[in-house]
Amino acid sequence: MKKLFLLLTIGCFGYISLLAQTIQPRNRTFSKQGIVYNKEMTFDFRINTFRGFSFAVNVGKIISYDKTRFYHFELGNLRHPKEFKQNDQFSRRFGGERSFFFGKQNSMFALRGGWGTKKYFSEKASTRGVAIGISYEIGPSIGILKPYYLELSKALDTGVPFASEEKFSEQNRDDFLDPNIIQGAAPFSKGITELSFLPGAQAKFSFHFDWGAFDEYVKAMDIGIMGDFYLQKANILVDDGLEGVQNRQFFINLFVSLQLGKRS
Secondary structure: OOHHHHHHHHHHHHHHHHHHHOOOOOOOOOOOOOOOOEEEEEEEEEEEEOOOEEEEEEEEEEEEOOOEEEEEEEEEEEEEOOEEEEEEEHHHHOOOOOEOOOOOOOOEEEEEEEEEEEEOHHHHHHHHHHEEEEEEEEEEEEEEEEOEEEEEEOOOOOOOEEEEEEOOOOOOOOHHHOOOOEEOOOOHHHHOOOOEEEEEEEEEEEEEEEEOOOOEEEEEEEEEEEEEEEEEEEEOOOOOOOOOOOOOEEEEEEEEEEEEEEEO
16 A cells, blocks of 8 residues: 555656646736735545545635635544455355454544645746645544444354344454454444544645646645644554554554635
């Protein structure tokens, strides 16, 4: 996944360089004495190095030709770097693909808010078709943990088999970590009423690339680094039952986000 992300990042930089050489500027002029728009609203989709993703909305106020301050609202997921999906061998033998995450205790999501600034390096960047700058923000992050349920193959005292939907507990540790009886993951809705929350904070820094930074419609991309810090460990995997697994409070990801929106 990290190799794929690196190739994607290199490809994005190459594409940006090509655009900077081929896109012709529109017949519009701008100066430091004034700006054309006052507000900006964008929606963005982000992917990161640990196979995570998020959707966000940004509401900004254009301060000057090269600076925008914004509020950021986002919902995404967070995964442990050793969290891998696999299939039950018995199910695949009969044509099924009941994928599941072995040793997963909770699914984790992040609800983020932020205050940030986007700043272009130079007004001259607009003359090449792609304006380049930086974007940074900081704010709260609420971790949302939903218990992860598996369907386990059990048998009654009479020997009649049945599927039992169970989340991890100390009482069922041996069964939950026994791949021979795992049939697959239970439906996502299972455990939705058992959410728990982790308070924390988040920060992002990125390079910002905008195709037509002074146009009405926003078409931009960010490439950067983000971090989430929580007051206690996020129990995503059963960390004392799997070799080399340790849950964490701090998550660092590289990311690419695509933004679409409008200025007014």
